[in-house]
């Protein structure tokens with residue numbers, strides 16, 4: 001305890017230092033002018049705070065140019081630790097390593113089959129992480145933790161995978177505990193849509209924004225909401241269950257038990273079901289549907305256009321409620337590009353408050369299959385950094 005009251009000068013200075021660190025951490029690197037804009041602090045205050053943070057080793061300052069003028073780029077110090085991120089999907093295990101300044105040092109993936117046991121999945125994840133750490137010659141003592149992104153829903157309190165996940169075998173498993181025992185490092189679990197939004201916010205299509213919605217359009221359909229630069233979890237970690245908005249109360253029964261959810265209209269298996277097929281034909285895949293649409297096949301184009309309109313109509317509700325700067329469209333279906341984005345945009349324009357529709361930019365995710373693994377990294381960096389803030393500011 002310093003004995004300072006919350007309103008005292010040093011409490012104010014600490015609060016301002018936290019604001020600066022949060023802004024830099026959110027963006028990766030900012031000039032002092034950008035920090036001033038992002039935090040609302042004066043240029044002189046920012047300059048003082050940056051000097052203090054540089055002196056205690058929290059940030060590094062390097063010359064850069066901004067709009068043709070010389071400036072100082074402020075970024076987090078990178079030798080303060082490392083983060084590991086893992087993403088488990090129905091088909092792959094992906095892992096990545098980065099430092100505390102979000103510099104990615106390594107990325108690897110191996111196949112995984114959704115039907116395989118959790119035991120095998122955890123063993124494979126442990127092997128992948130250990131192999132990467134060895135290959136990257138990483139000092140394990142520098143690792144702050146392992147972030148794991150899993151297909152949701154995830155219980156925010158326990159970190160358990162809940163009923164309704166595509167990884168049915170992982171349901172009810174305490175992945176954080178089990179993996180922590182195996183790798184000997186602290187493990188933090190998050191839903192993969194939330195992780196993907198964070199990955200895009202830091203490295204991808206969400207850079208330079210603080211308010212965004214990320215849509216995951218794949219076999220499952222989900223969303224994540226970023227409010228004021230932070231992923232919004234809701235009271236139990238279930239915010240953003242976009243796929244389970246009812247769009248047709250006479251529609252098909254959803255895996256969640258409800259009827260006519262958006263996912264039963266635009267989820268991968270439901271889209272593939274719309275295609276005409278001879279009994280002897282091999283079942284189609286989303287990849288092939290998208291390739292056919294891009295190749296000009298009218299039926300496939302129609303499937304994607306209708307999916308885009310259904311997504312756009314549901315996304316219009318999101319935009320009316322949240323007024324985001326960006327709507328990032330990710331997941332396998334995003335490979336359809338403009339064929340998907342145009343109908344989404346059309347419905348947003350039609351059903352969102354005109355000013356909110358003008359303000360939102362509809363863009364494709366930039367990190368492809370890697371956004372959630374990256375986001376898992378970022379959750380570790382953010383948690384470690386907020387603990388470090390306390391230490392550095394003490």
Ligand SMILES: [Zn+2]
Nearest residue numbers: 244254256261
């Ligand atoms: Zn549902």
